[in-house]
Amino acid sequence: MNLPLHAQIINLCAALLLLLAFAMLTQRRIRSLINLFSAQGLVLVISTLTVAYATHQTHLYYSALLTLVLKVMLLPWIMHRLIRKLNVRWDVESVLNIPATLLIGIVLVIFAFNLAAPISQFSDTIAKSTLGIATACIFLAFLMMITRRKAISQVIGFLAMENGLFFAATSATYGMPMVVELGIALDVLVGTLIFGVFFFHIREKFESLDIHHLEKLKER
Amino acid sequence: MELLVLLLVPFAGGLVLALWGHRSLAPELNSGISLLTFLASAALTARIIADGPLLVWDQMFFVDSFNVFLVALTAFVSFTTTLFSRPYMRIELQKGKLTPGRLRLYHSMYQMFTFAMLVVLLTNSVGILWVAMEAATLTTVLLISLYRTPASLEAAWKYFILCGVGLAQALFGTILLYFAAEKVLGAGGTALLWTHLYEVKGQLEPTVLALSFVFLLVGYGTKVGLVPLHNWLPDAHAEGPTPISAVLSGLLLNVALYSIIRAKVLVDGALGSHFAGNLMMGFGLLSVVVAAFLLPRQKDIKRLFAYSSIEHMGLMTFAFGMGGPVASFAGMLHMTVHSLTKSAIFFAVGHAAQKSGTQIMADIRGLIDSNPTIGWGLMLGSLAILGMPPFGVFTSEFMLLTATMHEQPWATPFLLVALGVSFAAIFGKVQPMVFGVATLQRLPHRPALLPVFVHLGIVLLLGLYIPPYLAVWYRQAAQLVG
Numbered sequence: 001m002n003l004p005l006h007a008q009i010i011n012l013c014a015a016l017l018l019l020l021a022f023a024m025l026t027q028r029r030i031r032s033l034i035n036l037f038s039a040q041g042l043v044l045v046i047s048t049l050t051v052a053y054a055t056h057q058t059h060l061y062y063s064a065l066l067t068l069v070l071k072v073m074l075l076p077w078i079m080h081r082l083i084r085k086l087n088v089r090w091d092v093e094s095v096l097n098i099p100a101t102l103l104i105g106i107v108l109v110i111f112a113f114n115l116a117a118p119i120s121q122f123s124d125t126i127a128k129s130t131l132g133i134a135t136a137c138i139f140l141a142f143l144m145m146i147t148r149r150k151a152i153s154q155v156i157g158f159l160a161m162e163n164g165l166f167f168a169a170t171s172a173t174y175g176m177p178m179v180v181e182l183g184i185a186l187d188v189l190v191g192t193l194i195f196g197v198f199f200f201h202i203r204e205k206f207e208s209l210d211i212h213h214l215e216k217l218k219e220r
Numbered sequence: 221m222e223l224l225v226l227l228l229v230p231f232a233g234g235l236v237l238a239l240w241g242h243r244s245l246a247p248e249l250n251s252g253i254s255l256l257t258f259l260a261s262a263a264l265t266a267r268i269i270a271d272g273p274l275l276v277w278d279q280m281f282f283v284d285s286f287n288v289f290l291v292a293l294t295a296f297v298s299f300t301t302t303l304f305s306r307p308y309m310r311i312e313l314q315k316g317k318l319t320p321g322r323l324r325l326y327h328s329m330y331q332m333f334t335f336a337m338l339v340v341l342l343t344n345s346v347g348i349l350w351v352a353m354e355a356a357t358l359t360t361v362l363l364i365s366l367y368r369t370p371a372s373l374e375a376a377w378k379y380f381i382l383c384g385v386g387l388a389q390a391l392f393g394t395i396l397l398y399f400a401a402e403k404v405l406g407a408g409g410t411a412l413l414w415t416h417l418y419e420v421k422g423q424l425e426p427t428v429l430a431l432s433f434v435f436l437l438v439g440y441g442t443k444v445g446l447v448p449l450h451n452w453l454p455d456a457h458a459e460g461p462t463p464i465s466a467v468l469s470g471l472l473l474n475v476a477l478y479s480i481i482r483a484k485v486l487v488d489g490a491l492g493s494h495f496a497g498n499l500m501m502g503f504g505l506l507s508v509v510v511a512a513f514l515l516p517r518q519k520d521i522k523r524l525f526a527y528s529s530i531e532h533m534g535l536m537t538f539a540f541g542m543g544g545p546v547a548s549f550a551g552m553l554h555m556t557v558h559s560l561t562k563s564a565i566f567f568a569v570g571h572a573a574q575k576s577g578t579q580i581m582a583d584i585r586g587l588i589d590s591n592p593t594i595g596w597g598l599m600l601g602s603l604a605i606l607g608m609p610p611f612g613v614f615t616s617e618f619m620l621l622t623a624t625m626h627e628q629p630w631a632t633p634f635l636l637v638a639l640g641v642s643f644a645a646i647f648g649k650v651q652p653m654v655f656g657v658a659t660l661q662r663l664p665h666r667p668a669l670l671p672v673f674v675h676l677g678i679v680l681l682l683g684l685y686i687p688p689y690l691a692v693w694y695r696q697a698a699q700l701v702g
Contacts, residue, residue, distance in 0.1 A: 118427050119396065122403070138392065142385065154381060161388050165395065173399045177412060180347030184391070187354040194358055195380070198365070202377070205370045 006054040010171075013047035014130035017167060018109070021140040024160060025105055026098050030088055030152060034079045037156055040163050041071030048170050057174050063181050067166065070185055075159065075192055079152070082196050086203060088152060096147050105140055112136035123172055130171040137164030151202060155195055162188055222264040223274070223281060226291070227338060229257045234331035242320035247306040250327045254299040257334065261295035264288060269693065275344070279413055282344035286697040290478055291341050293556055297470045297563050298334045300671035304567045305330075305463035307665045311574050312461065314665075317367055326366055326461070333359040333467070337475045346412045349479055350387070350394050353443070356472065357383050364460035375459035379452040383442055386449065390439025390479075396432035397483075400425045400490075414482060421489030433487040433496050436480065437503070443476035445530045446537060447507040457526035458579065462570030465522055469529040469566065470559035477533065477555070481540050485702055488543075500541025505634055507534025512638035515645035520579045521569050524649060525562065528605060531642055532558045535635075539620050540701060542627055548698035550619035553686075557612035557679050561604045564675035568597035571667040572653070581649050586658030595654045597672040602650040604679050606643045612682030 003011070020040045027033045045068045052060035096104070112135035120131040138161055145157035162184075169176050176184075233253035240246055265288050268274060273284040283291070309326065312318050318326075336356035343349050357380070365376035398412055404420045405411040417424075438449065445453040457465040480500070487496040511531035518524040532554070539551030571594050576584045587595035604611035617639070625632050686694075 115431075119399070119431065122425055122428060123399070138388070142388075145381065145385065151377070158381075158384050158388070161385075165388060165391050168392065169395045169398075172395065173402050176347055176395065176398060177345075180345065180351065180412065183348060183351030184354075187351055187358065191354075191358055191384075194362065198361075198373075198377075201365070201368055202373055205368070205373055 009050045014133040016043045021137045038076040108139040109136040134168035226260040230331045230335035238328035251302040254302045258295040258299040261292045265292045286700045287341045304668045307668045329359045344413045363464045372459040375455035379456045382452040386439045386442025389435045393432045393435030400428040424490040429490045436483045440476045440479045446503045447510040454523045454526040458522040466563040466566035470563035497541045504534045504538030508638045512642040521581045547623040548701045550616045552694045554616035560675040564672045565601035567672045584653045585656035589658035593669045599654045610683045612679045
């Protein structure tokens with residue numbers, strides 16, 4: 001099978017994204033988790049640039065630039081600052097142990113590919129084969145949100161999910177209209193800032209960022 | 221023009237109130253801004269009734285008879301809520317539950333929240349709708365956590381995580397919708413506009429659209445509070461300030477349901493089957509039944525009425541899922557009367573809880589002795605929400621039940637049992653609170669009960685007599701919904 005070079009690069013990026021999603025699922029050090037998140041953002045930028053170059057979609061250059069600024073530089077920087085101030089390093093125990101999480105992750109990937117198969121059939125973009133991987137990244141980030149104990153890793157999971165959605169949008173449709181993308185980026189940024197402040201309140205009240213303190217409100 | 225004022229006023233109001241800070245007239249300024257928004261919405265409504273649908277500003281905003289009635293309702297309830305919140309928040313401030321700085325945050329975010337909801341209702345783009353919905357979520361997170369108690373932080377966190385995940389699903393649904401639309405309408409902004417999508421709905425790829433609807437329903441359904449995605453709702457209602465509980469129940473849930481209904485019309489056209497309607501009926505019925513059976517177990521009064529909101533949102537989702545002129549009319553009427561009644565109840569509940577210093581129902585007794593207006597407000601509001609004639613809720617529930625017996629007879633027993641159980645639960649709990657032996661103290665400020673009776677008066681009016689222009693208007697909207 002002979003794929004053109006740009007298609008090969010996009011497939012490579014997709015494979016890297018999936019690998020990074022799995023790495024994030026198992027990573028326990030929060031600092032490394034943030035680095036993995038920004039690496040995921042970087043891969044996303046490269047694949048978006050490749051799609052933009054191959055298809056001459058100029059607006060994709062802008063969204064690649066937006067991703068670079070927001071997800072590779074700004075958000076990781078904010079989060080590094082946050083964890084330095086809050087002094088959290090480790091996300092010690094998760095709800096499930098690592099092998100079990102990985103096994104569930106593999107099942108999710110298979111499910112994602114099945115889900116994406118009928119959709120990518122209708123697609124005629126150069127990156128259509130990667131839609132399954134994008135869906136898998138969304139599910140893996142979702143799994144990470146469920147299994148993590150620290151509030152900050154849940155937020156990273158949320159942002160990783162947004163990465164997966166962004167990848168899905170570029171691979172299936174060459175990206176959403178620019179207004180929408182700008183709006184989404186603004187929401188993500190504001191959301192992260194609000195939660196930066198929020199972490200301090202949580203820590204002040206509970207003296208920990210462990211969310212098992214946040215399980216008091218139940219049906220009595 | 222009216223549209224510009226309508227959107228600009230709350231946005232600018234949010235900024236002004238943030239700068240204005242906690243100077244003396246901030247609550248009055250808040251009410252004034254909301255009044256202006258309401259007047260603009262009334263002018264817009266008058267214009268839509270006279271001239272028909274409106275499509276402006278590069279087709280980015282779109283008003284028809286369906287969304288204009290929700291716009292008017294949203295602006296009206298957010299105005300009356302500011303009237304209630306003025307004395308309520310003052311008492312909270314005096315009790316030391318708030319600092320002046322947080323009151324400033326409250327006022328500013330309240331306007332931003334109204335703005336975000338109006339954008340959701342008025343935008344023509346499915347993408348902007350998502351962005352505004354996320355903005356509404358972020359502002360409410362700040363509002364729910366306003367008291368900064370451990371419980372309110374937890375409620376706000378739960379709300380963010382669950383609704384964040386839900387909205388991520390909705391974004392995926394939006395991407396899939398764009399993917400299907402782009403094939404027909406070509407790339408670019410127009411492929412996400414409701415007006416363009418409706419024109420070509422027969423040509424959109426059915427498989428992709430069905431999948432997209434599932435994601436949109438799960439995503440926005442989290443915000444509607446449909447079971448089993450409802451977990452955030454009782455906590456957020458119970459732990460946030462009461463004016464916010466009133467606008468969450470009365471307005472935000474409606475706005476989220478609005479997005480689902482818009483998507484349903486589109487998907488019905490593309491699929492030519494009743495797939496979307498069936499899904500909505502299933503989720504709706506499940507919400508009604510589960511919420512009704514959770515009602516008897518509640519001890520906290522705001523949680524009680526939060527579950528009642530889940531039940532009523534389930535009824536509306538069921539009605540719109542069933543479709544047809546009668547059911548859609550009933551759904552529309554129920555949206556109106558539910559938001560008016562439920563916000564009125566929360567106003568009364570807020571003052572009742574302030575008087576007794578607790579939200580636990582067992583400790584609130586004898587409202588009728590110590591403050592008859594609060595007592596009657598709560599009693600009449602509860603009777604109205606339980607569907608007693610002659611209130612408007614009775615009319616809409618009766619229409620819904622008749623339509624159900626006609627179209628989907630199997631669902632009737634479920635609905636009747638759920639309505640019966642919720643009647644027994646809520647009436648049994650509210651009755652001793654109102655008529656028991658009094659244990660309450662006086663409030664430092666006069667409570668604002670005018671909004672309660674204004675809302676209940678409108679609901680009563682709608683039960684006795686629906687003005688002809690309103691009926692025409694609902695009928696037009698019901699036709700749009702199908």
